Amino acid sequence: MSKLLWSCAALFTLLVTVEALSCYTCNLNILGSCLIxxxxxxxxxxxxxxxxxxxxxxxLxxxxxxxxxERSKCSNSSRGSILNVKYTITETCCSNNLCNAAAAPPLPLTAALAAALVAMWSQWGL
Structure with a gap:
């Protein structure tokens, strides 16, 4: 009977194991856009x-x-200077899997204007 209980406990432990949190990292960042x-x-x-x-x-x-x-080490912002160049670091933290994805790039102005014109033309039946 004790072997059955230990076997059930071992199986339950395997099923209940908590997976680690997954986050995005960026290995190649150019002009604020992550390439890799x-x-x-x-x-x-x-x-x-x-x-x-x-x-x-x-x-710069x-x-x-x-x-x-570690969420306890997450600070909203910090300031400092390096060689008389001042900097501000703004940090945003979250606690869900892959919650730190990059935001979609903003729509260029010409594409936004073109979309607005198409919407107006279709609205007025032109």
Whole structure:
């Protein structure tokens, strides 16, 4: 009887194991767009995903980063300076699988105007 209980307990343990959180990372980021996006499994201590953007006071490109983080270490923003160049890092955290995906790129102005014209033409029957 005890073997049956131990077998059931072992089987139950296998079925109840918690999977690690999955987050996006970006290995190649150009002008704020991720070209090579991958998913990673976070460690048990890393219970959140993050998106961070570093903006500089000088005319430098913004730096974007994504990955796993401990939610207790997630800060909304921080400021500092490097060689008299001030920066602000804004961090956004979330706790669902793959919740730190990149936002869709904004629609270019010409495409938006063209879509508006087509909508107006179809509305007026032109």
């Amino acid at each position: 996006e991958k998913t990673v499994n976070c460690t048990k201590a890393q219970d959140g995903c993050f998106v961070a953007v570093a903006k500089f006071s000088a005319d 490109l913004d730096i974007h980063e994504r990955g796993c983080i």
